[in-house]
Amino acid sequence: MVLKIGLLGLQGAIEEHEVAVMNAGRTLGLEVQVSRVTLPEQLEGLDGIILPGGESTAMIKQGTRSGLLPKLNSMLAQNFPAFGTCAGAILLSKKVRRTEDSPVTQGAFPFLDIEILRNGYGSQRDSFSTDLMIKGFEEPFEGVFIRAPIISEPGTSEVLASTRGYPVFVRSGKIMVTTFHPELTEDTRIHSLFLKSIIE
Amino acid sequence: MSQKKVLKEYGDVEISLGTTNLKRGFAKMVKHGVVMDVTNPTQAGIAEDAGAVAVMILDRLPADIRAQGGVARMATVQAIKEVIDAVSIPVMAKCRIGHTEEALLLQEIGVDMIDESEVLTPANDASHVWKWPFTVPFVNGCRNLGEALRRIEEGSAMIRTKGEAGTGNVAEAIRHMRLVNKGIREVVATKDDPQELMILAREMKVSYETAKKVADIGRLPVVNFAAGGIATPADAAMMMRMHCDGVFVGSGIYKSLDPERRAEAIVYAVTHWEDDAKVLEAQSMVSERNSMAGLDIESMADENKIQMRGANL
Numbered sequence: 001m002v003l004k005i006g007l008l009g010l011q012g013a014i015e016e017h018e019v020a021v022m023n024a025g026r027t028l029g030l031e032v033q034v035s036r037v038t039l040p041e042q043l044e045g046l047d048g049i050i051l052p053g054g055e056s057t058a059m060i061k062q063g064t065r066s067g068l069l070p071k072l073n074s075m076l077a078q079n080f081p082a083f084g085t086c087a088g089a090i091l092l093s094k095k096v097r098r099t100e101d102s103p104v105t106q107g108a109f110p111f112l113d114i115e116i117l118r119n120g121y122g123s124q125r126d127s128f129s130t131d132l133m134i135k136g137f138e139e140p141f142e143g144v145f146i147r148a149p150i151i152s153e154p155g156t157s158e159v160l161a162s163t164r165g166y167p168v169f170v171r172s173g174k175i176m177v178t179t180f181h182p183e184l185t186e187d188t189r190i191h192s193l194f195l196k197s198i199i200e
Numbered sequence: 201m202s203q204k205k206v207l208k209e210y211g212d213v214e215i216s217l218g219t220t221n222l223k224r225g226f227a228k229m230v231k232h233g234v235v236m237d238v239t240n241p242t243q244a245g246i247a248e249d250a251g252a253v254a255v256m257i258l259d260r261l262p263a264d265i266r267a268q269g270g271v272a273r274m275a276t277v278q279a280i281k282e283v284i285d286a287v288s289i290p291v292m293a294k295c296r297i298g299h300t301e302e303a304l305l306l307q308e309i310g311v312d313m314i315d316e317s318e319v320l321t322p323a324n325d326a327s328h329v330w331k332w333p334f335t336v337p338f339v340n341g342c343r344n345l346g347e348a349l350r351r352i353e354e355g356s357a358m359i360r361t362k363g364e365a366g367t368g369n370v371a372e373a374i375r376h377m378r379l380v381n382k383g384i385r386e387v388v389a390t391k392d393d394p395q396e397l398m399i400l401a402r403e404m405k406v407s408y409e410t411a412k413k414v415a416d417i418g419r420l421p422v423v424n425f426a427a428g429g430i431a432t433p434a435d436a437a438m439m440m441r442m443h444c445d446g447v448f449v450g451s452g453i454y455k456s457l458d459p460e461r462r463a464e465a466i467v468y469a470v471t472h473w474e475d476d477a478k479v480l481e482a483q484s485m486v487s488e489r490n491s492m493a494g495l496d497i498e499s500m501a502d503e504n505k506i507q508m509r510g511a512n513l
Contacts, residue, residue, distance in 0.1 A: 013228040061251035124312035128215040
């Protein structure tokens with residue numbers, strides 16, 4: 001069995017996720033094929049999709065223009081597995097705030113019942129890394145947070161890790177998101193978790 | 201240099217700030233995107249709406265600096281703050297080459313990345329800013345692999361070609377990207393010959409370890425953008441074709457007669473550069489009559505070339 005994983009290829013840290021998911025497949029002994037998705041027809045035949053970090057505004061603009069967003073939206077509505085990191089997490093959130101007192105808007109793919117605050121920790125000089133304790137993992141995981149959003153309300157989602165008072169890794173149904181960047185470490189455990197969730 | 205902090209309010213969580221991974225990681229998040237030069241919050245808003253991944257705030261566009269002359273310095277503090285408040289995408293700003301104090305001020309204001317830029321008047325003919333101690337990442341320009349690696353050895357977290365800023369002429373950016381690529385191929389070819397690799401490292405005035413890193417990974421160890429003279433969607437797609445990770449557009453947008461459409465079109469061309477039909481769609485969004493007139497570089501005297509600034513350091 002070959003697992004076909006798509007990577008939203010509009011913008012951002014795409015190559016890093018490619019490497020991470022291929023390494024995760026190798027660790028699990030699974031055959032994984034990764035392809036970049038910028039057009040709606042490239043979604044055909046995929047088993048799951050990764051939405052990388054980058055700028056969510058830029059991704060929305062490009063995805064809307066190419067017709068990719070509506071097509072992916074309808075797939076996610078039918079339980080299509082997705083893993084979002086940072087900007088990818090924003091895209092998958094039901095409620096998005098730009099600042100603490102700005103009005104709530106809907107993410108591009110509002111299927112995860114969480115509220116998320118963009119750039120929640122501040123500008124790049126506030127970007128940080130810290131060891132995270134993740135539910136089900138025996139060893140800590142290095143969380144790399146770059147202009148990261150904050151999950152201000154986890155809603156009905158299962159919280160798998162938290163730091164500094166907020167959830168940073170949540171999951172609901174076939175969708176999981178991290179506000180940090182596992183693809184910027186050598187550690188492939190979170191990518192493995194995503195691959196396993198597709199098979200189950 | 202990274203710092204560690206213990207946050208007592210959250211049960212002694214230990215965090216690290218300003219690590220190399222965080223600084224280079226920031227640059228990875230803008231890959232496959234377009235960074236646009238802006239001079240005020242209105243232009244910044246237009247850039248954000250067009251799909252820019254970041255804006256670069258400066259006091260005058262490179263074309264105006266070139267035309268007006270005088271000393272070009274970091275932008276007005278208030279103007280930088282206004283742009284930061286106006287957009288949600290990252291904000292970058294330029295400091296003069298070697299002007300550590302301007303760089304510290306930009307970090308203090310809270311910009312997301314500092315461009316130590318030859319577009320401003322160089323402030324130090326002996327050295328660039330020593331960038332390792334900063335928490336905020338830097339991007340630097342280069343004309344070839346040696347220059348790129350010397351900047352990385354000083355702590356730069358991202359590289360861009362210098363091109364020839366403010367000319368609307370992409371020829372120099374193409375030349376610089378070609379030289380970086382050629383340099384990488386030459387280094388990779390010496391992979392199994394340490395002595396040859398050392399000779400190359402000495403020619404480039406970089407350490408053996410830095411050259412070895414490039415030989416091992418077959419690319420720069422940081423994100424590599426194109427900049428300097430990009431004026432049309434075709435220019436931007438051309439640079440992507442040369443294996444850069446994204447583009448900076450300086451005067452090309454706001455010195456054109458159709459900035460909104462051009463900004464969108466250039467972003468579209470960068471996203472879909474491998475698809476000729478899509479790049480044509482992007483190119484069709486702009487009219488050549490609206491492109492900035494541009495300058496011929498062949499007939500330009502060397503002393504008028506911005507790219508030579510800081511090049512031999």
